[in-house]
Amino acid sequence: MSNVLELIDLVTQFSTKKGMVPAVRGVNLSVKRGKTLVILGESGSGKSVTLRSILRITPPGAKILGSILFNEEEILTKSNNEIQALRGNRIAMIFQDSLSAFDPLYKVGKQIEETIISHQKVTRKQAKELVIDLFRKVGIPSPEERVKVYPHEMSGGMRQRAVISMALACKPEVLLADEPTTALDVTIQAQILKLFKQIQTEFGMSIVLVTHDIGVAAEMADDIAVMYAGKIVEYGEAKQILFSPEHPYTKGLIAATPKKGQKGELITIPGQPPLITNMPKGCAFADRCSDAISSCHSENPELKEVKPKQHAACFLVRQKKEMITI
Amino acid sequence: MENILEGVNISKSFPIKGFLGKTKGTVSAVHDVSFSLKEQATLGIVGESGCGKSTLARLIMRLIQTDEGKVNYRGENILNLTGSKLQDVRKKIQMVFQNPYSSINPKLSIIDNVAFSLWENGVPKEEARKKALYYLDAVGLPKSYALRFPSSLSGGQRQRVAIARALVLEPEIVIADEAVSALDKSVQAQVLKLFQELKKEFSLSLIFISHDLNVVEYMSDEVMVMYLGKVVEKGPAVQIYSNPHHPYTQALFNSIPSMEVGESTLNNSPINGELPSPMNPPSGCRFRTRCPLVTEKCAGDLPPNVEISPGHTAACVLYERVGNEKVLS
Ligand SMILES: Nc1ncnc2c1ncn2[C@@H]1O[C@H](COP(=O)(O)OP(=O)(O)OP(=O)(O)O)[C@@H](O)[C@H]1O
Ligand SMILES: Nc1ncnc2c1ncn2[C@@H]1O[C@H](COP(=O)(O)OP(=O)(O)OP(=O)(O)O)[C@@H](O)[C@H]1O
Ligand SMILES: [Mg+2]
Ligand SMILES: [Mg+2]
Numbered sequence: 001m002s003n004v005l006e007l008i009d010l011v012t013q014f015s016t017k018k019g020m021v022p023a024v025r026g027v028n029l030s031v032k033r034g035k036t037l038v039i040l041g042e043s044g045s046g047k048s049v050t051l052r053s054i055l056r057i058t059p060p061g062a063k064i065l066g067s068i069l070f071n072e073e074e075i076l077t078k079s080n081n082e083i084q085a086l087r088g089n090r091i092a093m094i095f096q097d098s099l100s101a102f103d104p105l106y107k108v109g110k111q112i113e114e115t116i117i118s119h120q121k122v123t124r125k126q127a128k129e130l131v132i133d134l135f136r137k138v139g140i141p142s143p144e145e146r147v148k149v150y151p152h153e154m155s156g157g158m159r160q161r162a163v164i165s166m167a168l169a170c171k172p173e174v175l176l177a178d179e180p181t182t183a184l185d186v187t188i189q190a191q192i193l194k195l196f197k198q199i200q201t202e203f204g205m206s207i208v209l210v211t212h213d214i215g216v217a218a219e220m221a222d223d224i225a226v227m228y229a230g231k232i233v234e235y236g237e238a239k240q241i242l243f244s245p246e247h248p249y250t251k252g253l254i255a256a257t258p259k260k261g262q263k264g265e266l267i268t269i270p271g272q273p274p275l276i277t278n279m280p281k282g283c284a285f286a287d288r289c290s291d292a293i294s295s296c297h298s299e300n301p302e303l304k305e306v307k308p309k310q311h312a313a314c315f316l317v318r319q320k321k322e323m324i325t326i
Numbered sequence: 327m328e329n330i331l332e333g334v335n336i337s338k339s340f341p342i343k344g345f346l347g348k349t350k351g352t353v354s355a356v357h358d359v360s361f362s363l364k365e366q367a368t369l370g371i372v373g374e375s376g377c378g379k380s381t382l383a384r385l386i387m388r389l390i391q392t393d394e395g396k397v398n399y400r401g402e403n404i405l406n407l408t409g410s411k412l413q414d415v416r417k418k419i420q421m422v423f424q425n426p427y428s429s430i431n432p433k434l435s436i437i438d439n440v441a442f443s444l445w446e447n448g449v450p451k452e453e454a455r456k457k458a459l460y461y462l463d464a465v466g467l468p469k470s471y472a473l474r475f476p477s478s479l480s481g482g483q484r485q486r487v488a489i490a491r492a493l494v495l496e497p498e499i500v501i502a503d504e505a506v507s508a509l510d511k512s513v514q515a516q517v518l519k520l521f522q523e524l525k526k527e528f529s530l531s532l533i534f535i536s537h538d539l540n541v542v543e544y545m546s547d548e549v550m551v552m553y554l555g556k557v558v559e560k561g562p563a564v565q566i567y568s569n570p571h572h573p574y575t576q577a578l579f580n581s582i583p584s585m586e587v588g589e590s591t592l593n594n595s596p597i598n599g600e601l602p603s604p605m606n607p608p609s610g611c612r613f614r615t616r617c618p619l620v621t622e623k624c625a626g627d628l629p630p631n632v633e634i635s636p637g638h639t640a641a642c643v644l645y646e647r648v649g650n651e652k653v654l655s
Contacts, residue, residue, distance in 0.1 A: 005531025008400070026547050043482025043510045060478070096481045096508070097427045141376075142401070142603035147343075153353075156504070157375025179481070180505045184423070185375045185537045186581040190592045199593075212482075212510050213538070219590060239587040256511040258518075258540045260582065261567070266515035266544070274469055 004206045005031035005054070005091075005174055008067040012053045015061030021276050025230035026066070028303070034200060036207040038217045038238070040253065041227030042273055049094050050227075051176045054084050055093055062252045070174075089119040091255045092172035094180045096210070098163040101104065104152040108159075109147025111134075112166045119170050134165035138325045140190050149212070156183045171203050178210045193220060214257050218242055229273050229284035232303055236310035246312040248289045259265060283315070291316050329398075331363040331386070331419075331499055336395030338378075338385055342605060345615040353530040353604045354552065355381040359395075360625040363499070363548075366525055368532040370546030370563065372578065373540060375603065379535045380424055383501045386533075387421050388412075399499075417447060422505035424535075426488040430476045436462065437472035440490045447495070461490040466516050481508045489517060493524070501533040518545060539582050543567050548556050548637075551575045554604060554612040561638030571640040574613050611642070619644060 012024040024046040031037050037048050053064045054075075068076045071092070075083065078095055087093075095101060102111055112134070113127040123129070128147075129244060136141035137138070138161040140281055161181040175196070181189040201204050213218055217224060221238035226247065234247040245251045252269040271288040280287065286296040295315050305314040336359045347604050354377040355568060363369045371379050386397050388405065402405040404415050423429040437458050443576055444454035465486040476484055485508040492500055502520075506514045516543070524530040533546050535629075542549060546563040551572065559572040570576045580594040596618040598609045602608050610617050614624035623643050632645040 016478070017515075041510065043486075043508070043513050044480040048480060048648045099425045102429045113522070126581040139601060141601040142605065143416065145603065148344070153342070156380065160375075179508065181503065183375070183537070185373065185578070186539065186583070187578060187595050187597060188375050189537070189583075190581050191596060194592050212508070213583065214511070214585050217590075218585050218587045219583050219592065242585070242587055250358075253433070253511050256515040257585070258511075258538075258544045260540055260543070262540060268515045268516060268519065272466060272468055275468060277470065299456045 002032055003030040003069075004033045004071060005029075005208070006067075007050070007054070008023075008069070010050065010053060010060065010066040010068065012049050012066070013063045013065075014059065015063075016277070019279050020063065022279075023230055024053065024278055025267070027227075027230075027280070029139055029225055029231055029232065029235075031208055032208050032212045032222065033206055034204040035222040036196075036200070036209055036220050038221035038224045038251075039210045040212070040214075040217055040224060042211075042229070044251075044273065044276075045227040046230045046303045047227055048178050051093060051178055051210065053207065054066055055087050055177060057087075057093075060108070066233040078082060088115060088172075089170045091174045091176065093176040094163055094166040094169065094178060095225070096178040098180075098192060099156060099183065101163050101166075102159065103167065104151050106150075106156065107148055108151055108162050111171060112147075112162065115166055118171050125317065129167065131165070134169060135162070137168075137195060138162075138165045139166075139188055155196075158187060160184060160193070161188070164195075164222055168195075168199060171199070171205070177207060179215065180209070180213070182211070182213070189216070192221070196220070197323065208217060214242065214254060226253070227264075229278065229279065231284065231313065233285065233314070234310070234312045235303060236307075240307065240310040242308075245312050246306050246317045247285075248291065249285050250312075283313070290315075328400075330365040330400060331533075332396075332398040333359060333361045333382070333386065335360055335400065335534040337393045337395070338380065338381055339393060349451055349469050351605045354607055355604065355609075356385065357459065358642050359552070359555075359557055361550055361557070362559070363531050363533060365531055365629075366529045366538045367547040368521075368525070368534050368545050370542035370549040371533065371535045372537070372542055372549065372619065373553060373558075374554070374574075374601070375537075376554075376601070378555045379552060380503055382552075382582045383421060383503050383533065383535065387419060388416075417495055418498045419501065420495055420499070421494040421501040422492045422503060423487050424503040426481070426484040426508065430491075432476050435473050435475055436467070437477070439487055440494050442497055443491065443540055444458060444627065447516065457494055458490065461494045462487070464493070464520055465490050466513050469552055471528075479528055482510060482513060485509060486513070486517070493520075498529070499533070501535070503535045505534075507538065508538065509613030514541070521545070532608060538581065551578070554602065554607055557641065558613060558640075559640045563633070565635060565638040569634070569638075570647060571638075572613075572642050573617050573619050573633050573644075575640075 007029045010027040013020040013022045047286045112131045116127045132143045169181040173277050224238050224241040225232050226234040228249045234250045255267045286292040303311045306312045339354050339491050341349045411500040424654040439453040440458035533538045549563045550564040560577045577597045597616045610625045611629040614620045629641045
């Protein structure tokens, strides 16, 4: 039982004027117990929708298909009440738009207290103390005072830390963190990432972390999945993905990252990703790929092992490999 | 090159309300900050979360009232302007807000969100929409997104709407507050290139606030480092990055995550301890409570602003007595 969470052929469709459109198009992922899976990928590729689908936080009319196993138990068929009980308790999520997570009309501390009380058997006084303690852990200065302020009175980064403290309040088994540190400076980011690791070793928490920061991925990831146009295009051990990426999209993404002391022009990937309302028949990246061959435009490459502990969905990579083995 | 924008000794405190709305104290969010932005240049602002970067931006935009100081646009203090003169300047300075979720109108389609400010300025509907489409395309949002509503966009897509909206008025100055942080690196590179092009072709000047220190290095001509409401170091980007002097700047650069797996930088920062409360900032140098090189003098007077090399200054007593470096204040 090493996987705490498993997504099998996950498809999430939104209902739009043009009918049902898939934002997630068959994602397979496993989250190992006590480990960190980082999801990198194109903006709009379905990273947030994948995380939201796990906790069924989708707009009305959306459809989630496939299978989601939590501790080997199917949760996609569970009732909304049962999912509600998992949410924030055994599986917690830090949303990408967490800066608007708090109700502007209530004090921040109060709102976190309510979350704790709704999931744990504690008195209000205990909950209050817990919040102050959490604020201290995430590095909010003078926590006794800060629990009493309204959301707009906190800086972006401070609100973000309050959100993180709320997610950690119930010591979840799985933390789904959607760009949790993008609003933070590097020293506080380091502090938060350390806290994640500490909770991970203490309680065996598993983390799914969405980030655009390759540095954060290198720091945190055991495994990395790269998403493009609703699919995983590359998956494997962190080191492999970052240092010998095989999929042309992963390669482009890493090349586009400004390095320390970067001079000259930044490298971009020409063209734009396809629209989810109008997905091509073959590989979704083919139109932007300089090496695409004819089968790339007609068939969809599946995610296959290309090296030990590294999978890529690309015909070219496999073709290269076959040429070498011949 | 001339300064298009200057901040002179800007300060701002927020009252903190306690029980029954009584003022309990104040947060010193920005304290005695001065800067200058040269025409067609980029000024990068970095610093600890909560150090006052967004507040400074909002003060420049006149979204909140300054307590003290001046903001000079082409030599004229805009803090005293009213009426149509103020409107004129407002058009020339645009801001991309840190939080794209709250700055976009959820009831307007994407294209109308971008075209809106043009209509407000009397541009006919169709022409405004055409221009909006142009800028949406430039930030990498295809035409077919134009009629969608913000709620159906991903985080990075929304951030690009916010950028297009700031650019559509073709301002002379853009203040970009964490404007590219939600973008994947490939789209980010595209937007950064767009900013560079606009700088060259339309003489755009930029104030670029970001926690991504590599991006700031890449974009900036000058860099200003802030800590707890104050500027601790300032100067040409090349100088600041190759030769950081202030202990806070040094600590910040040490914490940049390395891109190597297995090379953790999480424990690199020599700064420990709790962030002091901005309600009660430390006397003397505000960084002294966490500074690894703190001396007895630091608690006393304000640290001197020492010129390290032409245009490069650090506010720290450590450099006061070093031979050929001269103390500015
Ligand atoms: N409610 C919705 N209705 C229709 N389409 C939607 C809806 N929500 C999201 N989408 C679309 O689904 C796709 C995936 O969105 P998602 O938010 O998962 O992207 P992401 O990978 O998290 O991107 P980012 O890095 O920009 O946050 C996007 O193309 C987006 O426009
Ligand atoms: N309206 C307000 N009322 C009270 N305090 C405020 C208000 N706005 C900002 N502050 C406080 O002022 C300080 C500076 O906030 P600001 O948002 O400028 O920081 P920042 O440098 O932009 O941080 P971040 O990197 O986290 O966005 C913080 O301590 C914040 O809590
Ligand atoms: Mg997202
Ligand atoms: Mg800010």
